[in-house]
Amino acid sequence: MKLYSYFRSSAAYRVRIALNLKGLSTEIIPVHLVKNGGEQHSDAYRQINPSELVPTLIDENFTLSQSMSILEYLEESHPEITLLPADMQQRALIRTFCQSIACDIHPLNNLRVLQYLQRNLKVTDEKKDQWYAHWIQLGMQSLEAQLQQSNGQFCFGEQPTLADCCLIPQIYNAKRFNIDLSGYPKIEAIYQHCLTLPAFLQASPEVQIDAN
Numbered sequence: 001m002k003l004y005s006y007f008r009s010s011a012a013y014r015v016r017i018a019l020n021l022k023g024l025s026t027e028i029i030p031v032h033l034v035k036n037g038g039e040q041h042s043d044a045y046r047q048i049n050p051s052e053l054v055p056t057l058i059d060e061n062f063t064l065s066q067s068m069s070i071l072e073y074l075e076e077s078h079p080e081i082t083l084l085p086a087d088m089q090q091r092a093l094i095r096t097f098c099q100s101i102a103c104d105i106h107p108l109n110n111l112r113v114l115q116y117l118q119r120n121l122k123v124t125d126e127k128k129d130q131w132y133a134h135w136i137q138l139g140m141q142s143l144e145a146q147l148q149q150s151n152g153q154f155c156f157g158e159q160p161t162l163a164d165c166c167l168i169p170q171i172y173n174a175k176r177f178n179i180d181l182s183g184y185p186k187i188e189a190i191y192q193h194c195l196t197l198p199a200f201l202q203a204s205p206e207v208q209i210d211a212n
Contacts, residue, residue, distance in 0.1 A: 004056040007208035010169035011067035012055040016203035017165040030210035105139035144184040
């Protein structure tokens with residue numbers, strides 16, 4: 001398998017965690033989202049992923065984009081190590097949690113949105129940071145509430161799931177932007193625990209081949 005990735009992309013980070021948890025060997029192909037105006041906009045990459053986003057997974061002759069679709073594909077194609085529980089209702093809760101991040105929080109704060117705010121709408125750095133913090137705080141309130149009935153070291157029990165694959169990159173980004181997360185103790189505890197585990201550490205931005 002090949003994964004087109006950018007070291008700071010939280011969507012690609014999700015997939016890297018899942019690949020590591022499942023013990024799957026993958027060739028990482030960097031796509032720098034800033035250098036040279038963004039390598040994702042090149043003609044060559046557009047042929048691979050018309051949306052001009054990362055990640056993109058290539059599994060033999062099959063190409064798939066969108067991180068949540070990739071996570072579900074990996075879960076179904078490599079079920080030996082599962083990232084979703086057997087219980088149908090628990091699976092639904094985990095998918096709800098994942099989509100709270102992938103659909104509600106991340107799209108408002110990803111790189112192309114922040115660039116548009118600055119380049120096109122001429123928003124100041126201060127206003128951009130306010131925008132980012134607002135949507136993070138609103139999202140974290142929801143995530144912390146969703147975890148109140150959850151017990152264990154991970155989001156949903158004692159085993160990592162797709163929820164943890166999605167949560168850790170989002171918290172990493174929030175901390176990179178100096179967002180105060182002290183009001184979310186469950187989230188912080190899960191984050192700190194996951195950062196002790198090789199699958200998460202090896203997926204972190206700082207150790208990627210394109211880190212700079």
